[in-house]
Amino acid sequence: MVEPIRLAIVGCGGMGRRRLAGIAELKRAGEHAVDLVAVCDLNERNAEDLADEAKVLLGARPAVFTDLAAMTRQTDALEAAGCTTDSGSHHRVAADLLALGLHTLCEKPLALTIRGCDRIMAAAERSGKILSVAENYRRDPINRLARALIADGAIGAPQFVMETAVRGRDSVIITPWRRQKLTGTITLDAGVHNADILQYYLGDAVSAFGQTRLYEPTRVVRETAGPGGFYAGWAANLPPTVEATGEDAIFGLITFAAGALGQWVEHHAGHGLPFRHRMLFGTRGSLAVPEDRTGQPIRLTLDDGFDAADERVLDYAPSYRLDRVATALFGEERPWTYDFDFPTTDRKLIALEYAELADCIRTGAAPEVDGATGKRAVALVYALFESHVANRPVTIAEVESGAVDAYQHEIDAHLGLIPKPAGADA
Template sequence: MADVRWGLLSTADINKDLIPAIRASERGTLVAVASRTQETADAYARKWEIPTAFGSYEAMLGSDQIDAVYIGLPNHLHAEWTIKALQSGKHVLCEKPVALTTDEVDSMIAAKNKSGLVLAEAFMYRHHPQTKLATQWIMDGRLGDVSFVRAVHTYKMLLRDGNIRLTPEFGGGSMWDVGVYPLSFVQLIMGGPPERVSAEQFVSATGVDEVFTGQLFYADGKLAQISSSFINPSHTLAEVFGTEGRLSLNRPFVRMDADRQMFFHAADGTSQEIDVPETRLYLGEVEDMNAAILDGTPSFLTLEESRNHVRTTVALYEAARTGKIVTL
């Protein structure tokens, strides 16, 4: 296979970030888009200059022009269409959250294993140099022992009419939408899921959590706090507290390639800014898929990590709903 031939499964808004990334990737080519109607697919293909437009998702999955699909569907459709795509012989890059239950994730992993194809969750920030640099600083022991992490992702949702994030049955809610970023960061630093969680949420008239906070308790005594919201101005932040200092990541999860900063505040009161090389944010996940497909390189983000994101999010929602501590 010379290049990976990519197809977009849906005309989702998020495609606008993936299209330039696929086109900028060294060994990826964007060849098609599929939509539930031919009219939408045609108009979208014209606008974005995509060679082929399919009038149904099934038609794209049945085509031998496509090697890999990018799934940017509403959250409740991720598992269904990932499994269909794998069964049709297509590699899959699926948006976060990869699914809404661990049973769904297990079915996706089973379909991936049966097909021998590549399946990865699209967590773009995990591929960014800032995340990798932060992880390296912590692994090198520069913070001493990490005891506490806090991370936040908020934004004010302005386009509310018909927004998939406000529909409970679609896997709506701020925790599923953007809370999974802080959660994934915490899991990366802590090395796995917590032992138990507690949580609180504000559920608005929409029926979904528009503000969510969770506490995570680890078997070795470490702690973490995460927050997400649809009603506060856009903000992302992550801080890792060690016995020798604090690492502070300004804008760790943002979609724009701009103004990322990282600081180390040492125990002696001094602070230093750590240079963060900038890259095109969504390129890393596409290059990672291309390498996994063409070279057989293991995916950078493992499905075990993705399963733990879902497992912990489900536990956090249960804790928020019941007001009880939930053990994983």
């Protein structure tokens, strides 16, 4: 029997709790791939609470730490860590975990800026350890099916994707740090998922033209228990309003290397009727893809008269097949729909990330979302911000290389990522 990976969760807030549920889900499915042996948080209360929850869910209480180095030193044979600290600390925490010799599964966005991503990737390179980025949306079976439909030519050659979400009014989404430019504004924090999905479906983007806005600078605390209620414990301590400094809406036109165009609207200050859709048009037909993690079916509409949102869609995706663990978790190898509540779906997708991490560590395989892929999603989001500042379309290469970084400069300076000029300390 292969020994489970000895793992730590670093960052015991809302996502830390969701990741614990994912580990428990994996174990319930009969896949004992990881053992949670340590939890770490600067806020000791959060770490203690997560350890208590782990005792209930997993039957064993992980050791509690507030310091990464002490955790690595004092935990027997620790091999890996999940970095679920707030996004503005990933460039330090994930880089430190890698430098301490731990394989690292870092939450999205890989970092708050391109320089931050580079810092983590360099740490991975130096340590030789695995860096995997937790992009859970693409692991949704419905997104696996959408990609297979596109790759198998169901709609012909892709011409155009419309990715739109307009909702949110003036509410705080989950935590105040998701409202500040310097700590990871919502259009990056949520938008990076969409940037990953767009490139997962259609391949790399090459350029983008964008406009950004901050529509609602005063945000009101309303529904702060967060997705699945995981943040309820912290909600009572939030102030009634939050002054936002980060843009809450991005509007972009994207060109993909393979030729398709994309129109992307991520508007987190939309009033009135909440609106969301993802439509792909090709030379033979279209796909309407449901909201991520809902399990709703894909609608395939073809010029030859085929129009369905049911099992028949599978005939157009012969390559679609979930892997062994996903099949166990979702109950079949080729699901076209599923019916779980949000927390259940959420923990199944997170379980898959740990199953893959364990497999990569044991076999030496590369993770599906490596540092470069995680950075590319961050770059597509920032292409819209940088384009707005430069008032011209920008290439993804310019953003990825740091040649265009005017928007991010203030964040980089805040994070200490701008190198001092030679002799500055003299």
